[in-house]
Amino acid sequence: MVFDATAGLPESYRQSLVDRITRHAEPYLYTAPALILIVTIMLAPLVLGLSYAFRDVHLLNPFSGGYVGLDHFRTLYDDDNFYRALRNTLWWTGASVLLQFVFGLVLALLLDRPFAGRAIAQALVFLPWAVPTFLTGLNWAWLFNPVIGPLPHWLHALGFMNEPANILSNPQLAMWGPIVANVWWGIPFFAITLLAALQAIPRDLYEAAAIDGAGAIRRFTSITLPFLAPTIAITVLLRTVWISNFADLIIVMTSGGPADRTQIVASYIFTQAFRALDFGYASAIALVLLILLLAYSMLIVMLRQVLMDRG
């Protein structure tokens, strides 16, 4: 068969139309599965959860589900446990982030210097990050347990304790248990992020500064810190949000006890949903937490704007 030139034209025109449509649809086809999952499994429950905050939803009560208006929020307003959880959240987050950051920065600086066996040392110090968090919690709970753990005996021998006791059952000290576990687990994250930022600093800057006679401390404050500042700011701010919501360690190690001294807002929400099966009240607390976190995020965005305007 012989085709003439004119018969080919509409064919190729149609081809290019199909082409154009596929080309336009293509990015949506690539992203559709991810988007659908996020919308159905994260966004829809989020909206549903927000509606629970105004409803009486008890898992075991089939007659629940009616709207109660702001009742949950009135209860919340007078709920001393909630205020204690809020204070505990600040303490838990502040101490964890600060310690993780300081130890992580020191580790990153140590690893930034070449030495024999650096690869293996790096793998070993980053290992805690791979340990599942439930196991991290259990592991540290065991270390703090005077029956099988060494820590109470060491603390006793060093004179910090009158007798080898479990700090997790001491209301004054219990929060230190999850904080120590969290620091152990979280140092690698800071170290990895900061190490990557350190390695992006041009080496010749240091050489030039050394030739100009700048000492180690001067080089650190005038080269390293300014270069690291944006990474530090973003990592610390984002990590703060993440850790304030991080309830696993507390649930595993103390379940909020003793006497609610380690209950943070996130673990309080989980306890209300999981133990009390009071989904309505849990969602009301969650809504308040969300608003607080949004306010905090706005603060980050504004701060970032200020930093970027300056830089």
Add this chain to the structure above:
Amino acid sequence: MNRYSTFGTALHRLAILCYVVFALFPLFWLLKVSVTPNDLLYSEGVRMWPSRMSFEHFRFVLAHSAFPVFFRNSMIVAGATAVIVTLLASLSGYALSRFTFRGKYWLVALMLLTQMFPLVMLVAPIFKMLSPLGLTNSLTGLVVVYTAFNIPFATFLMQSFFDGIPKELEEAAKIDGATQFMAFRQIVLPLTLPGIAATLGFVFTAAWSELLFALMLISGNSAATFPVGLLTFVSKFSVDFGQMMAAGVLALIPACLFFLFIQRYLVQGLTAGAVKG
């Protein structure tokens, strides 16, 4: 000067050593108690290594407890989640890396939002949604939930790996008549294999470690994952430290293997999309 730097080097090595000891000691202790026979557990409390080793706890856990089932369940859930997430995230990450399209900004904003809000908020509503579908107390339900939770981070991670691959390669292939998808599958994906491995590792570890949703969605032993099983075991038989720690060592194995496998990509790869632990 020379003496100062020798001193500095010694201090540097000492500090590194301290970090290594701090990082490894808890895991060492876990291993130590798991191989300590019961009769020595209390008498040799703070000794660094038991005078006699035994694998009785491991034998018991493997033969007479439900831990092999938990282990299998966790393997299925974490493995399936890792494979599905990596597949879907490489598609969406590729779209974010190579295309400009309407709504892209909102898609990225939505994904960032999911990284910011507390997932614990979703515990109750997800339970309510999945329960009429028969997806509570089922491994499928867990896979669906974990897949959704991990996709945003994995997408950013994959995007950063695609960004590192020059576009010219695909353009050359398209001139030779390949469609964009063929170029993606046959040229870009093979070049991103290290990135794919890293994403698989991250997602596997995350799914392997997840606790709160597993606790809420799973009741009973048959569908329990490792964290749920271990925690139930702890609250029921809280005196059998040797067995619990033997189970803990088993839970550690897959996560550590994956970590050793991916750790060399950590410093380059993680910074790109690192928001989440």
